[in-house]
Amino acid sequence: MKINTLVIIKRKPWFREAFRVKYSVFPDVWEKALFFAIFSFVICLLHSVGFPVQQPILSSLIPTIVLGLLLVFRTNSANERFWEGRKLWGGIVNHLRNLTWQIWVNIKEETPQDQEHKINALNLLTVFAIATKNHLRSEGISEEMRPLLSAYYYHHLQTSQHLPLQIAAYLGEYLQQEYQKKHLNEYQLTNMQQLINQLMDMVGGCERILKTPIPNSYSIHLKQLLLIYCLVLPFQLVDQIEWWTIPFVSIVSYIVYGIEAIALEIENPFGRDRNDLPLDQICQAINQNIQDFILNQKR
Amino acid sequence: MKINTLVIIKRKPWFREAFRVKYSVFPDVWEKALFFAIFSFVICLLHSVGFPVQQPILSSLIPTIVLGLLLVFRTNSANERFWEGRKLWGGIVNHLRNLTWQIWVNIKEETPQDQEHKINALNLLTVFAIATKNHLRSEGISEEMRPLLSAYYYHHLQTSQHLPLQIAAYLGEYLQQEYQKKHLNEYQLTNMQQLINQLMDMVGGCERILKTPIPNSYSIHLKQLLLIYCLVLPFQLVDQIEWWTIPFVSIVSYIVYGIEAIALEIENPFGRDRNDLPLDQICQAINQNIQDFILNQKR
Amino acid sequence: MKINTLVIIKRKPWFREAFRVKYSVFPDVWEKALFFAIFSFVICLLHSVGFPVQQPILSSLIPTIVLGLLLVFRTNSANERFWEGRKLWGGIVNHLRNLTWQIWVNIKEETPQDQEHKINALNLLTVFAIATKNHLRSEGISEEMRPLLSAYYYHHLQTSQHLPLQIAAYLGEYLQQEYQKKHLNEYQLTNMQQLINQLMDMVGGCERILKTPIPNSYSIHLKQLLLIYCLVLPFQLVDQIEWWTIPFVSIVSYIVYGIEAIALEIENPFGRDRNDLPLDQICQAINQNIQDFILNQKR
Amino acid sequence: MKINTLVIIKRKPWFREAFRVKYSVFPDVWEKALFFAIFSFVICLLHSVGFPVQQPILSSLIPTIVLGLLLVFRTNSANERFWEGRKLWGGIVNHLRNLTWQIWVNIKEETPQDQEHKINALNLLTVFAIATKNHLRSEGISEEMRPLLSAYYYHHLQTSQHLPLQIAAYLGEYLQQEYQKKHLNEYQLTNMQQLINQLMDMVGGCERILKTPIPNSYSIHLKQLLLIYCLVLPFQLVDQIEWWTIPFVSIVSYIVYGIEAIALEIENPFGRDRNDLPLDQICQAINQNIQDFILNQKR
Amino acid sequence: MKINTLVIIKRKPWFREAFRVKYSVFPDVWEKALFFAIFSFVICLLHSVGFPVQQPILSSLIPTIVLGLLLVFRTNSANERFWEGRKLWGGIVNHLRNLTWQIWVNIKEETPQDQEHKINALNLLTVFAIATKNHLRSEGISEEMRPLLSAYYYHHLQTSQHLPLQIAAYLGEYLQQEYQKKHLNEYQLTNMQQLINQLMDMVGGCERILKTPIPNSYSIHLKQLLLIYCLVLPFQLVDQIEWWTIPFVSIVSYIVYGIEAIALEIENPFGRDRNDLPLDQICQAINQNIQDFILNQKR
Structure with missing residues (x-):
């Protein structure tokens, strides 16, 4: 089944799951955790030689609730970007599929050449997906x-500044020509042109996600909070748990910076990172679907 | 009434409700709760023979608020997937129903054979639902x-790679043929084709839910937090409540892992689990609705 | 004004408002509050005769934040169902109103009988609302x-399995007949048929709300949490506040079970409970609106 | 610029901003704050003469988190109603504006009288906005x-039960007449009629907000919580801060009741309160826009 | 690639990122932080000379959770305004792009002058974007x-009260004229007019964001809470940490007022502030896209 060619949800044993370093945020965060470990070590050292570095009251400096809510806010924003990107690509797949069967069923073929044109148009749909990805x-x-x-299209596209827009125009031209040959009626023409419009809207939506990060002042303010929170921790703890301060601070910094790292990772879902959308696979699946459909109709 | 054939909300006595093991997450979580019970037992043993395992300060290692908010975030994500899946299937039911009455009312019958074709088309609607489920x-x-x-369709479908897409194409062909026989006008044709497009969009939406899990880094980070949280608990408590640590840690781990288990269970709502969508019943109801409708019109 | 026939927001004196037992959740929750009062009494009794039932550490057994967030999650889910139901009925009212003026303005009357048919069709709109309610x-x-x-319709509907679907088909037939008499053009026909489609979508939306409760595992897990939370309370408190434990535990259980009770009450908004949607009044208002409209046009 | 005629965001000096009594909730809440001040005074008096009224454990009676989350839930609900009302009116403005240019551009004028009819129709658009407001x-x-x-319309409207519905019917009739005079084609007719349908949907949306308060059981439960929370406060505090209890309890009750007061104030945004939507100004702006547009086209 | 001309997300070294004063809220908040530093200094002075200013119980005056939730509520509201503004502009870009290819492909050219008119119309699309910005x-x-x-349009626009509405009317007129010359069919005319309608809806959406601030009573209530919270802090702390109170209170006030400052900054995203939407660049990109498209088609 085609459905198996994309990502599949598999459940590993829960215990081992927690240690899958490769997919966790460990690679992004270990440097920060190490930094705070070293910093804590210095504080512990000063404390052990009698410097008065302990300062327990600092624990209320950043109310945990404010930190927690901001982290969740950051997480939610990033997550919404990820899912909006996913929905837009889902929409692109759906619209291309709908155009596929509509072009096939609605456009009359009078000569073998007409079918050839049709298959070229269906191939343009795959090219649209790939062009959007690129x-x-x-x-x-x-x-x-x-x-x-x-060959003509391939050459002409070389100089285009906005590939998807240009391919949409090719598709529009094809439909307009078939309409003038009376191979489809006015309603069907308008209907399919609207599908192309919606495809362009989705491309625009992806561009919007790509080009508009969350406002700078947010991400900087959160970074400042995280920094103060972790820098202040050893002073709070050193008096009570002494050398245990070092693993403690490392783990806390791993946890909170980890949440930020996930947000950073998924807020731009169109790249080639581990957790990005599998755009290459999606484009292949579209191509596969369209080729299968053509083969199946011809039988 | 048809409405009774699906799931019905019944309220059991509140007290007994809390102990319905079968529908609770108990079967998914008892292993973890047992593991932490044994782990706590070991810690208690070490403590009772005088090892200095107590470490009360650990309680602030994972801020409860951060854990709570992440759990809720996880729960919300899974819940949204569940409801989106439900809405998409609700939409499929609605669209099939609308196509039912539109095909019946709008397409003119000139010969008995025309009615036969019509009934075949209405049956294809049920097949569409079943094909999507499969x-x-x-x-x-x-x-x-x-x-x-x-027989022809049954044979032809065997080699299809994407059943719903192929059935949508059959329906589109039927409408196109009736249109060429002048049994319906252009507007009605376009209108019904749009309903088919929207059906394909809903199938695509279901595929999207199925194929895109929440990003790996989230679920792993949460698992790590839960693990640290529960492993650290006995060290905090053993000094104060001694052997009571064992039931205490079991219950806490049951609660927090239970929330995660619910999320895991409902985030893929198209399977055959206890809490998944009753797709088999929905498909039967669609079939029943359509057969009733045909019978009622013929009277 | 028509607008006054439905629910109106009035503000009572704030103090008395808090004691409106009739509309509060008191009737649903007093049994549980009483149960926990008796349970606390037993604990207090045991404590007063010297049993070591106090166990202050238990307070951290269920992190309040986790309980709070789950309660809010439950509340939100129920609330969304309520408002979605309200929006769907709002949409039904709007669409019936739009069909009213469109049928009146767009369909040409050539004979007095045509007007009669028209009025019958407008009456069918009210029947549609009542049928959906039932x-x-x-x-x-x-x-x-x-x-x-x-009389014919009344008889024919008796055997229908899905009243709204059947009435939609009647309306569709009426429009189709008028179209064949050239009383309205093709665009207007398609346009009004789409309104009927959307009405059926809204009926389907209401069915979805009715038939899909929130997943069982959620509601059971929450019930288990609430039960543990309230059962554990007296053990925490008895040592400090002794007999005051009884009112204290009653009030807390009243508060938390009250929140759950509200969610249970409003999550199925189509019944006849105090806080359900006033469907009978809405149907009467629709009927009134349509009769007024007919009268006003005839003047 | 027209844009300046409505509300404008100005930033006052932050310090003075906090004391703008007129726009704050002070007028709605001072009575409650005073009540709790007096109540605290009585408790303090009893304490000072030796009654054992202190009861510090009560602080955990209502978990702050539960209170906070319910307050926020209340705030969110009210806020959503406010913004939905604002969006609906924004949509009414947009649709009236679109109808303005479409009526002007699309409807052919053959006689001076035609232009007069057109201007009358544009005036009806303003009347629609005012009628909705009323x-x-x-x-x-x-x-x-x-x-x-x-004069005829003014007289006829006197007996109408639902002004906006009646005016929509006038507009529909005008378009239908112009269509029969061949001054616009069928598509444009249908298109504009859909805009009128959507206007009626927006009116229905406003009615829905107006007529459906948040469920009674919520608002009463919240009032009960707030009451218990504030009544219990003095007993907690009197032992520690003695007479300072009075200002303390006043301020806390001001804060929490203030949040409820804001929710009450904005949840019905169509009235004439300070913070309600500026409907009068919006209607004037619509009228101004349309008159300007007419003038500008005639030049 | 065009895509690089707008904002690009770059990741700086995390440590330095936290100190990018220019993009942080430091410039907006330092005055307040300074004020509270001085205020704390006074309190510390009074304390050091023996005045009894310490009052530790005050810490529970404003429950942190209530403050935190209100701050997040404020942040969410502002953020939604920002993203809605961004989505509306994204929609404007998409619709202008779709009008570009539809005008080019759908409108027949019979004379060289026709192409000139077409290019003028495409230029009007850019003007529409600039006019909306202004x-x-x-x-x-x-x-x-x-x-x-x-020259004619430039002169005529001088007296217009609502530039985008006027330009929409020009575009509508152009399409109407081409339709009367039979250069496009009725469906395509209606279709493109709907795109223009939707453009006007988006302009209206932007106006709505601009003209409706969040209700005054909210922002004032939050300001009052923040003020009380920060004014009360030194009294709580002075007894324990003495002179350290000064940096402590400064940092806390910086954090909480910083969150409010971000909300203030982004809630009106159409200005020329650092973090506002890059409207000038978006308009240039639209112009560039359209000019490229024209050049590419002519080749």
């Missing part, structure tokens, strides 16, 4: 598009 | 579809 | 529909 | 409508 | 519009 990664036209494009 | 469970064509399909 | 309460055809229906 | 305030036809209405 | 900043017609407008 566009979001600041890449231009790529090799995987070449077999799906006529 | 597709989401990675199953192919099933026996329950056979009585609703012509 | 459908959601698992009731069938009711007396209040009889004056609004022709 | 309808939401349970007021009927008002003087400010008279210059914008023909 | 409108939201209470500015009128600007120099950057001049090269894109014909």
Whole structure:
């Protein structure tokens, strides 16, 4: 089944799951945890030689609730960006699929050439997906598009500044020509053009996510809070738990910076990071779906 | 009334309700609770023979607020997936129902054969629902579809890679043919084709929920937090409540892991688990609705 | 003004407002509060005769934050169901109103009989609302529909399994007939049929709310938490406040179970409970609006 | 610029801002604060003469988190109602504006009288806004409508039960007449009728906000919590801070009742309170916009 | 790639990131932090000469949870305004882009003059974006519009009260004229007019964000809470940490007022502040996109 070609949710044994370093945020956060471990070590050293570094009252400096709520706010924002990106790509898949069957069923074929044009148009749909992927990664036209494009289009696209917009215009032109040949009626034309419009809206939505980070002042304010919170911790604890301060502060900094690291990682979901959307696979699945559909109809 | 054939909300006596082990998360969590009970037992043993395992300050290692907020975040995400899945299936039911009455009312019948075609088309609507259900469970064509399909379609579907897409194409072809026989006008054609498009969008939405888990780094980070939280508990408590530490830690681990277990259980709502959506019943209800409708019109 | 016939927000003196037992959750919760009062009494008794029942550390057994957040989560879910139900009925009112003026303005009358048909169709709109109300309460055809229906329809509806779907089909047929008499053009036909589709979507939305409770495992887990929380309270307090434990535990259990009771009460908003949606009044208002409109146009 | 005629955000010096009694909730809450001051005074008096009124353990009677979360839930609900009301009125402004230019551009004028009809229709748009405002305030036809209405309409509207619905019907009739005179095509007719439908949906949305308060059981339960919370405070504090209890309890009751007061104030945004939506100004702006537009086109 | 001309997310070294004073809220908040530093200094002075200013119980005067939740509520409201503004502008970009390719593909050119008209119309699209930007900043017609407008339009727009509405009317007129010349069919006309309607809806949405601040009573109540919270802090702390009170209170006031400052900064996103939307760049990108598209088609 096609459905198996993308990501699948598998449940590992819960205990081992917690130690999957590769997918956890450990690689992003260990440096910070180490830094605070060293910092705590220095404080402990000063304390052990009698410097009065203990300052228990500091625990109320940053109310935990304020820190917690801001972290959750940050997490929610990043998460919404991730899911909005996912929904937009889901929408692109759906619209391309709908265009597939509508082009096939609605456009009359009078000559074998008409069917050829039709198949070219269906291939353009895959190219649209790939072009959007490349566009979001600041890449231009790529090799995987070449077999799906006529030589003329491939050449013409080289100079285009906005690939998806240009491909949408090709599709629009194809429909307009078929309409003038009376191969489809006015309603169907308008209807399919609206699907193309909605595709362009989704591309625009992805661009919006990519180009608008959360406001700078938020992320800096949160970074300042996290820094103060972790820097102040050893002073609170050193008097009570002495050398245990070191692992304690490391773990706390790992936890809170870890939450921030996840937000940073997923807020831009169109890249090639571990947890980004599997855009390459999605594009392949679209291509596969369309080729299967063509084969199945021809039988 | 049809409405009674699906799930019904009944209120049991509140006291007994809390002990319905079968529907609670007990079966998923008892192993973890047992593990922490044994772990606590070991700590208590060490404490009773005089090892200095007590470490009360650890209580602030993971701020409860951070744990609580992350648990709620996890719960919300899973819950949203569940309800989105439910809404999509609700939408599929609605759209199939709307297509039912529109096909019946709008398409003119000139010969008895026309009515037969119409009834075949209405049966295809049920098949669409069943095909979507199977597709989401990675199953192919099933026996329950056979009585609703012509032999040709049944055979042709065997090789299809994406059942719902193929059935949508059949429906589109039927409408296109009736339109060419002048049995419905252009607006009605376009209108019904849009309903089919929206059905395909909903299938795509279900696929999106199925294929995109919440980002790995989140679920692993939460698992790490829960693990640290529960492992650290006995050290905090052993000095004060001694052997009572064992039931205490078991209950706490049951509570917090229970919340995670619920999230895991409902985040993929298309399977056959206790709390998943009753897709089999929904498909039967659709079939029942359509058969009743046909019978009622013929009278 | 019509607007006054439904629920109106009045502000009572704030002090007395807090004691309106009738609308508060007191009737649903007093039994539980009493149970915990008796339970506390037993604990106090044991304590006063010297049993070592006090166990202050238990206060951290269920982190208040986790309990609070789960209660709020429960409350939010129930509240969303209530408001979604309200929005769906708001949408039904709007769509019936729009169909009212569109049928009146758009459909040409050539004979007095045409106007009669029109008025019958407008009456069908009210019947649609009543039928939806009954459908959601698992009731069938009711007396209040009889004056609004022709004898034929009234008889035919008796055997229908899904009243709203059948009435939608009647409306669709009426429009189709008028269209064939050239009393309205194709665009207006399609447009009004889409309004009927959307009405059916809203009926489907109400069914979805009715038939899908929040997942069982959630509500049971919350009940277990509440039970443990309240059962554990007297052990925490008895040592410090002795006999005051009894009112204290009663009030706390009243508060937390009260929040759960509200959620239970409003999560199914289509019944006949105190706080449910005033569906009977809404249906009467629709009928009134339509009769007024007819009268006003005829003048 | 027109944009300046409505509310403008100005930043006062932050310090003085906090003391703007007029716009704060002080006028709504001072009575309650005073009541609790007097109540605290009585408790302090009893304490000073030796009655054992202190009861420090009471502080955990209502978990602050539960109170806080319920307050926020209340605040959110009220806020959503306010913004939904604002969005609906924003939508009314937009739709009236779109109807303005569409009526002007799309409807052909053949005689000077046609232009007069057109201007009358544009005036009806303003009347629609005013009628909606009055309808939401349970007021009927008002003087400010008279210059914008023909004598016939002004008279006919007197007996209407639902002003906006009647005006929508006038607009629909105008469009239908122009369509029969071939001054606009069928698509444009349908298109504009859909805009009128959406206007009626927005009116229905406002009615929904007006007529459905948040469920009674919520608001009463919250009032009970607030009452218990504030009544219990002096018993907790009197032993420690003695006469300072009086200002302390006043301020706390001011803060928590203040949050409830804001929610009460904004949850019905269509009235004439200080913080309600500036409906009069919005209606004037709509009128101004339309008059300007007419003037500008005639030049 | 065009995509690089707008804002790009770059990750600086985490440590230095926290000290980017320029983008942090430091410039907005330092005065308040200084004020509370001086105030604390006075309290410390009084304490050191023996005045009994310490009052530790005050710490529970404003429950941290209530403060935290209100701050988050404020933050969320402001954030939603920011993102809604961003989405509306994203929608404006998308719709202008869709109008671009639809005007180019759908409107037949019979004479060279027709192409000239078409290019003028495409330029009007850019002017629409600039006019909206100016409108939201209470500015009128600007120099950057001049090269894109014909002399007649430039002159006529001078007296317009609502630039975007007027430009929408120009576009509508152009389409109407081309339709009368039979250069496009009725469906395409209606379709493009709907895009223009939606553009006007988005302009209206921006106006709504601009003109409706969050209710006054909220912002004042929050300011009062923050003031009480910070004024009370030194009295709580002075007895324990003496002169350390001064930095402590400064930092806390910096943190909580910083959160409010961010909300104030981003809740009106259409200005020229550091963190506002880059409207000038967006307008330039639209212009660039359209010019590229024209060039590319002509090749």
